[in-house]
Amino acid sequence: MAAIIEAENxxxxxxxxxxxxxxxxxxxxxxxxxxxxGPNGAGKTTTIKMLNTLxxxxxxxxxxxxxxVAKDPGAVRKSIGVVPQELTADDELTGTENMMxxxxxxxxxxxxxxxxxxxxxxxxxxxxxxxxxxxxxxxGMRRRLQLVMGLLHEPKVLFLDEPTLGLDVQTRSRxxxxxxxxxxxxxxxxxxxxxxxxxxxxxxxxxxxxxHGTIKVSGTPGELKATHGGDIITLTLADDKEDLTEFLSSxxxxxxxxxxxxxxxxxxPKTEKAxxxxxxxxxxxxxxxxxxxxxxxxxxxxxxxxVGRSMRDEESPxxxxxxxxxxxxxxx
Amino acid sequence: xxxxTLALTFRALxxxxxxxxxxxxxxxxxxxxxxxxxxxxxxxxxxxxxxGAAGSAILKASFGGAPTYxxxxxxxxxxxxxxxxxxxxxxxxxxxxxxxxxxSLLTAPVPRAAIYLSGxxxxxxxxxxxxxxxxxxxxxxxxxxxxxxxxxxxxxxxxFAAFILLGLGLSFVFTALALTVRSIDSLVAIVNFITLPxxxxxxxxxxxxxxxxxxxxxxSVNPVTKAxxxxxxxxxxxxxxxxxxxxxxxxxxYLVVFASLLGVLGxxxxxxxxxxx
Numbered sequence: 001m002a003a004i005i006e007a008e009n010x011x012x013x014x015x016x017x018x019x020x021x022x023x024x025x026x027x028x029x030x031x032x033x034x035x036x037x038g039p040n041g042a043g044k045t046t047t048i049k050m051l052n053t054l055x056x057x058x059x060x061x062x063x064x065x066x067x068x069v070a071k072d073p074g075a076v077r078k079s080i081g082v083v084p085q086e087l088t089a090d091d092e093l094t095g096t097e098n099m100m101x102x103x104x105x106x107x108x109x110x111x112x113x114x115x116x117x118x119x120x121x122x123x124x125x126x127x128x129x130x131x132x133x134x135x136x137x138x139x140g141m142r143r144r145l146q147l148v149m150g151l152l153h154e155p156k157v158l159f160l161d162e163p164t165l166g167l168d169v170q171t172r173s174r175x176x177x178x179x180x181x182x183x184x185x186x187x188x189x190x191x192x193x194x195x196x197x198x199x200x201x202x203x204x205x206x207x208x209x210x211x212h213g214t215i216k217v218s219g220t221p222g223e224l225k226a227t228h229g230g231d232i233i234t235l236t237l238a239d240d241k242e243d244l245t246e247f248l249s250s251x252x253x254x255x256x257x258x259x260x261x262x263x264x265x266x267x268x269p270k271t272e273k274a275x276x277x278x279x280x281x282x283x284x285x286x287x288x289x290x291x292x293x294x295x296x297x298x299x300x301x302x303x304x305x306x307v308g309r310s311m312r313d314e315e316s317p318x319x320x321x322x323x324x325x326x327x328x329x330x331x332x
Numbered sequence: 333x334x335x336x337t338l339a340l341t342f343r344a345l346x347x348x349x350x351x352x353x354x355x356x357x358x359x360x361x362x363x364x365x366x367x368x369x370x371x372x373x374x375x376x377x378x379x380x381x382x383x384g385a386a387g388s389a390i391l392k393a394s395f396g397g398a399p400t401y402x403x404x405x406x407x408x409x410x411x412x413x414x415x416x417x418x419x420x421x422x423x424x425x426x427x428x429x430x431x432x433x434x435x436s437l438l439t440a441p442v443p444r445a446a447i448y449l450s451g452x453x454x455x456x457x458x459x460x461x462x463x464x465x466x467x468x469x470x471x472x473x474x475x476x477x478x479x480x481x482x483x484x485x486x487x488x489x490x491x492f493a494a495f496i497l498l499g500l501g502l503s504f505v506f507t508a509l510a511l512t513v514r515s516i517d518s519l520v521a522i523v524n525f526i527t528l529p530x531x532x533x534x535x536x537x538x539x540x541x542x543x544x545x546x547x548x549x550x551x552s553v554n555p556v557t558k559a560x561x562x563x564x565x566x567x568x569x570x571x572x573x574x575x576x577x578x579x580x581x582x583x584x585x586y587l588v589v590f591a592s593l594l595g596v597l598g599x600x601x602x603x604x605x606x607x608x609x
Binding site for chain 1: 336
């Protein structure tokens with residue numbers, strides 16, 4: 001499919017000194033959900049800001065929906081929807097009023113505006129609450145409203161910055177369904193950042209991990225897990241009389257083995273291929289298997305492998321300023 | 333651009349009207365100023381009763397013919413309301429930036445001029461509503477604002493034309509300032525530095541003819557002085573003589589130039605503040 005976002009050597013230097021993004025190139029195909037992951041300060045937000053015209057480009061170029069971001073920012077703004085991390089719907093206005101205002105600012109008027117608002121509120125189950133002031137909404141309802149506020153003008157690309165930040169597990173999973181639905185039903189291309197790796201795994205067709213301003217890896221979650229993570233078999237023997245580390249390492253397809261007493265942790269790209277040989281070998285060695293389990297790799301492993309630290313070790317994306325507290329208050 | 337400006341202005345005004353905590357303090361402040369300054373600054377308190385009619389005549393002559401001090405002060409209090417509310421009205425815009433609302437406008441196809449002008453107009457409308465209420469409060473206060481018999485709708489429009497032009501100029505500059513600064517602390521520091529001298533170096537409380545010459549020169553170019561002078565001519569005299577009309581005309585022309593100049597400078601500053609980082 002054709003690329004709807006193309007970045008070529010995209011670079012951002014703040015104040016002539018701080019290189020926030022350093023010559024990154026990537027493409028996002030039309031209709032794709034593309035996840036942009038990275039630790040705090042890695043360059044995620046700066047990249048999004050350049051793509052949605054909030055930040056100027058120091059070097060390189062980018063096009064969104066066929067429009068050059070630097071040369072034709074007005075056309076880019078008409079083609080994109082932006083759902084920021086902050087909850088920006090006005091507390092004193094109702095859900096519908098917030099939607100009407102956003103429609104008007106995107107030149108969607110009259111019957112088209114009314115019909116779009118009705119449909120979108122229905123998509124996120126907010127029809128009944130839409131007449132209430134937003135200050136009475138829960139954090140999840142505000143996020144849902146925010147999501148559809150970015151869609152009133154039927155954009156080609158939706159930028160989602162941490163779409164489920166601060167939400168409970170159940171509400172997060174509902175948000176995922178809404179995003180998947182929009183992508184499937186409207187063919188919407190989604191460019192998202194998230195701190196939740198399970199979210200990226202579940203939602204994204206492809207992801208890129210950025211650190212220190214450069215893209216370290218990109219691919220489908222499956223590809224990245226196969227390359228950087230691999231499956232893990234945990235083999236527990238009945239006793240630890242014999243050390244089978246060397247033997248297990250020699251089996252074709254096994255990438256690494258570590259032993260802790262009678263427990264062996266075996267890393268391999270694909271469990272299904274090597275598992276029969278492992279079991280047969282252990283039986284042949286006359287060792288008794290007490291338990292055998294295997295786990296699929298997670299993006300946490302990939303992230304750890306690429307960035308050198310776990311996403312969980314990262315600080316929360318919020319600072320402790322008063323206004324951040326107001327934002328978090330809204331998120332509850 | 334017009335439609336976006338209107339939509340954003342209405343958004344701000346809806347929020348303002350729906351939150352009484354943001355409307356009522358402004359009105360109470362106006363009442364408080366009129367009552368407090370009207371009695372404590374009242375120069376009639378300084379004239380001994382033995383001076384009789386001569387004392388009243390001196391006062392009347394010094395205060396441009398105003399029959400009571402509140403008649404003179406009403407325009408000054410309205411200017412205080414204009415200056416302070418315009419200056420601090422920018423806090424809402426700084427909050428819009430800090431809470432991410434401004435970015436959501438900047439990523440939408442909204443003309444930058446509409447973002448700036450909606451900031452200008454929302455403050456202007458809010459403050460003018462307070463100004464009209466202050467005028468009404470002054471009228472109903474005991475020994476308050478006393479209008480001449482010839483004061484009609486046209487004179488009322490003439491008075492508020494001066495306030496609108498002063499307010500517009502102030503709104504142009506303070507809106508641009510609010511879009512430029514990144515924190516409320518910075519805005520408050522700058523605004524405090526500007527507002528008090530602007531108020532005291534004018535004829536807000538007393539005629540500038542009582543000032544030392546250096547202060548009189550500053551006051552004579554202060555747009556607050558011009559707005560007060562124009563408004564007071566109508567408030568005190570109602571129908572104007574041809575020489576009074578000429579003074580009024582020059583004051584209004586001065587305010588038009590003031591507002592236009594700050595409009596251009598404000599727009600340039602706002603455009604700079606709203607460009608991509």
